[in-house]
Amino acid sequence: LAVNDDNSLHLQDSVVCLKCPKDGSVFVEVQRSIFAPRETLYCVYIGDFHRPLAAFPPGGQIGTKPTILLLGDALGEYQESASISSNADTSHTFEFFGDAPSPLKLRACPYPNLLEDAAADQTHVTQLPIALNGIIDSATDVDTFRFRATKGERWRVRLFAATLGSPIDATILIRPASEEAGQVRLEVDDSPLKDHDIFGTGFRGGGGLQEAIDPSVIWEAEQDGEYLLEVRDPSGTGGSTAVYRVEIEPLQTVVQTLLASATFDWTESTRVTGLAVPLGNRWTIDVSLPQGQWMPIGCDFDLIAHGLPTGVQLVTPRVPAGAGRWPLQFVADETASPIGAVFTLEALPAGESRAVETRCQQNVPFINHSGGDAWRTVRTTSYILGVTDPAPFSLEVNEPTISLVRGGELAIPVRIKRHDGFSGAIAIRCGDLPRSISTPPPMIVSPDQNECLLQLGAQSNAPLETLPLYVVGSTTRDDIDDFLGAGHIRVSSGIVSLSVAQPYVELTAQPGSIRRGERTSIVWNVRQLTPYDGEAEVHLLGLPKGVTIIEPTPLITKDSTTATFQISATDEALLGQAAGLICEVHIPIGDQHIVQRSGSGSIRIDPAAQ
Template identity: 40%
Template structure:
């Protein structure tokens, strides 16, 4: 299986390294959910977590008040794709009475690591555990159940008592409850509601609101007992399928219209899709703009939007809805098949608007197609169906993550002339539904550059060795930060990175981001006296010339991925998890080079390890980031008992001259080599490496030599940069049987470099086009190697000798 993954990885260019075992710190969280206002004892199982110290939650309202290690397993228990469980930790989670509902992502801080991410669900209902067949459960409860996927006919049935005219609403979280990073939970459950006689009252498999997870609601026809049936829609024998079934008397609308409003306002809205009919509500919107989760008594919220500009509602009886001014939020519904809505707006040439549709991202069934055209034109200026990634504010996500937000179009619109324009929206399938609500936000384009942290490993699984931030006390940690421009952003200058939320005693060193560059290594340093802790931080951009710029942070965590496929579930956060861990048992230092790295050249860097008493393990070291055109030597190991090594950098001819900050990262060699779980990592201090033009350039005319004879390869020298003393020269690329007779030296001012060569009587005949020179210059006690020039050598047969007898 590992070989298969590696081949897919190489063929699809999904990773910068060969794929390896998917070893994650956290594999199981039991129980998977808890009720608001309660304290829950939670067991966490995984690898390399027995020294857990603390739990960091990304969302408010929940905290861990106790962490203690349980006895480790007698032997590892295998999971999927090389993962395993060896350790157990018990935690006490305290959940506030007003804790936000839904999934709460978290990480553990161990003595030396920040673990992979997992989640814990919070529900408004009391938790009931599945215990028997045909199990009675109270109305308004959440059942933690398990589907035995090794049994094709496994069906779970729950009996609940209700009254005539009362709602019976059921929501089952399965895919969205998973904690699996890579395969093993691709389950598709379906739900039915039956009366006492077994008659089906309602069923649901998939839903626009929760995709693979079912949501349904019905009005009970009489007092009495009813059954809720949960079973597999598609059989999957991949293991135990855990789920959380919310069974309540609450209403269950499927959409809200309009799906947003201005910040701070009290919005008159209508709840749609409930079996009891539409319901008018007043929604008080927050003062923060962006996404907003509306909830009253439901098991899960309806997503809405909050903006700084007013709503425009579609005029139902008109062909067009007039919009008095932009910016604005255009709201409507595609209620029937082939329905189409149009909004007439005035725009000027030179304006730049960001136009974003929100429909599937809000959980409605609409699959929107957006078009914009001049009111008196017959063809569209813009047509868009699905979104490109940055347009949906999902900068950190690859196309390997499957999210409904990607089905909502977003464009930058630049009118070519003054006048009236029509913004049109339809369902691209020609479908319609009373709950097919949409919201189109039209706002001016602003400069915006955002940061994200992501490692290009197979299927974008979380890779702590490349994406975590866990700084040892008195040590350093380096991580690559990526930048991405929001649609329409036009700022092209240099940028500085700014960190918010760092603990006292920690500082960040971030090289200035040069114009046009979108990745930079960032280093965090913790003073020796900084206490171990966790927190959430953000890293944003600011311009160096004072130009106003919006900037945010983002990181994504895909779940349920498969090689070459799409993740079924993912979590996106707007802060980075940050930890100060206990001291590393070693320190790595790299000597600052005193000489430049030449284009087409090599540079050798001495590395030193300082070990603490009692620590004598192998240490790997490598550069995790180098500028374009520069390559670092593959990972090298300083073995136990040794404290020094070297690492080479090489630059191609295309490497851009300049000075770059590089940091070497070291790690112990235990644990997972691929994702990094179970290893102790730290970084060397930044060093400045200068890429410089070569000392010389060489040109040569084609040369020839006959078997058994000698000849010369002559290079014309163009001096680019002076050097002291003499440089050594080596001729490379000679065929078998041809050797260099002399070893010429090169001095400043020389016009030619001449190699005497000799061809044996068995030298290989033919034309050889890859001759080049390696020039070695010694400067400030360090050697600089430069490969330069390209020449052609032809090896000819020996001349026939005429004997004296034939004369």
């Protein structure tokens, strides 16, 4: 009577709707589509409810109550009213149930609907922005919309078909109405998930969600005039339920925040990026700020939190324009109590009063381990935080009084305060920093120690900037890996500023040479960049086998112009050119020695004189 395996509405979960030809018994058979030697649990809904497969139009204007036509039910088409929620004033997807056991997805947006004129070759669009709605009712059907645009206008053109459970893999084409049909100016088929405002997913196959086969693009009119927008399905799967919707809207100014797993996998948990804040302590995570099909805020901004529980504060430095990640620090003071809360973030432009749309997102998959992708995910538009029992330790880091220079190293002291006699080992690691800054692997501080040093390094081309720096501490366990997240208590230090500056000196040298069994000198020119007090010791690294430095090593001051090394070569010195010589300068700054590497030299080893 009816059969189904996969479908566009529920993907791998079957849907059957039939009209029984006569009274009597009907057998419902459930079986695997492929053999697997294991038990599988399932649930089947059987009833006399409607089971539509699509709705037309598949959306409406926010605050309205349009009549929609339900398609695909075995008893035929029927109509119902759908309330387009006015709780949000931005475009979004929502669920419409009716009396069906599972919902259809519909769209809500601030713009009016326009339905295709199926009897005409072209449907005329009288205004933008707009939401276009149609059905690709056959394998050869092509719907065409004619609209006017002004040169330089930028519009986001986004099609919804597979996203809403439609069976088609739609393509959009845009071309000037005055040109021949072959002069296509824009053709878009699939689009990455980020173009659909979906971030932080880690599908192994690169897709995983239906949105990936719907097109979305930012289009700019090349000249004033009329344009044609065509919708078609090259796969030829059009039919009576092949609905689609094209929303054409101006670009919005958006700040997107994203909480994503910081480990190598993407599973049913937040791993080490959960928002668990110990009472009387701090916890810091990095929130991602991805770019999508919108206009960036274009200035520095502050992030504030709405909905945090009593006694919990968000403490974060001002976010610079263009930042891709930024730390959020939550502090639970003594007035807080163990509790959970749902909160959102809002971006406030620095020194401006303009409105900016702020979005929050976290994607949580189900069954996303080896062997398959997560076809089902929960996508949230807010975050959840919990205040937990007090941690047995806290961390303190002072603001660095000196800068980390390009090509240099800087030691950051970390102090541990143990509480209530806690004597366990503590794993210490540095918070997220850009790739131009090197950080050490996690260090284990033994129970009898209460401090350690984090040695940071900067590449010679590291950007000159001020970065937020924090340190994370965690209890240790032998039975649970740290990256799994569970079973460990984590805290962070406060956020301090780390400045990346120009190096103190720059050293260069001409290629040198030495004969076996002889001594000679290598002179490096010193260019002073940043003044310093005292004497700096210079070491020469990278000498080949058989060539050594003759002590003492040279000392330089802020007034030095050269640094001279005395070297000797044994009879075993390797003959030929040796490159990769570099100077390591130890500069006394404050209470520590800054280590900086500079220069690139070479030396030729010649045979002994006859």
